[in-house]
Amino acid sequence: ILNVEQSPQSLHVQEGDSTNFTCSFPSSNFYALHWYRWETAKSPEALFVMTLNGDEKKKGRISATLNTKEGYSYLYIKGSQPEDSATYLCAFIRGSGNTGKLIFGQGTTLQVKP
Amino acid sequence: GAVVSQHPSRVICKSGTSVKIECRSLDFQATTMFWYRQFPKKSLMLMATSNEGSKATYEQGVEKDKFLINHASLTLSTLTVTSAHPEDSSFYICSARKATDTQYFGPGTRLTVL
Numbered sequence: 001i002l003n004v005e006q007s008p009q010s011l012h013v014q015e016g017d018s019t020n021f022t023c024s025f026p027s028s029n030f031y032a033l034h035w036y037r038w039e040t041a042k043s044p045e046a047l048f049v050m051t052l053n054g055d056e057k058k059k060g061r062i063s064a065t066l067n068t069k070e071g072y073s074y075l076y077i078k079g080s081q082p083e084d085s086a087t088y089l090c091a092f093i094r095g096s097g098n099t100g101k102l103i104f105g106q107g108t109t110l111q112v113k114p
Numbered sequence: 115g116a117v118v119s120q121h122p123s124r125v126i127c128k129s130g131t132s133v134k135i136e137c138r139s140l141d142f143q144a145t146t147m148f149w150y151r152q153f154p155k156k157s158l159m160l161m162a163t164s165n166e167g168s169k170a171t172y173e174q175g176v177e178k179d180k181f182l183i184n185h186a187s188l189t190l191s192t193l194t195v196t197s198a199h200p201e202d203s204s205f206y207i208c209s210a211r212k213a214t215d216t217q218y219f220g221p222g223t224r225l226t227v228l
Contacts, residue, residue: 004157032215034215034216034217036219041221042221043118043218043219043220043221043222044207044219046216046217046218049215049216089157089158091158093215099163100146100148100163100211100215100217101148101160101163102148102158102160102209102217103160104150104157104158104159105157106155106156106157107157
């Protein structure tokens, strides 16, 4: 059984706070780790695709790191804004990756208060 | 960009009827599309992989006769929930994969079976 775990499940922060969430995944047979941002009533939006151990990617105030040996990825948001409120999903692809099958975590729901 | 649409966004039907959900990639061709289902407070669960011009590959535990998938063109995949029952009520969401590993998601369809 492949489990992708995200923590915390939900998070409430004040505008301007920096925050981070964790995604844990099986460390064996790793191919890629995806991060998505999902706002209510919209499509999940791809943030990052991470493939190499030690990868660090950045998009504006959001960044992510990857440790494939221990099986975790962190997502950081610097100076949270109300528009960052969303559910953040991570998804793992194992093996050759040709199947493209994403195994999702339950998500971390972030609420940023003005 | 890469936009995926899904129709309808919400459907309510009577038990025993069949419901068709369409997933379209609007500005790119997708040889592979995926169908997911989300139960309340659970993660997105992959139901099946839809390949253009061939039969869909279903995940373990997903009834292929219940959930009919057709991928007739490079921009359209359909999911038909046949003889729907209340337990089929759920949120169904599709994604389409471009040449890279990134998958682009539709906004989802909320199915309620009375």
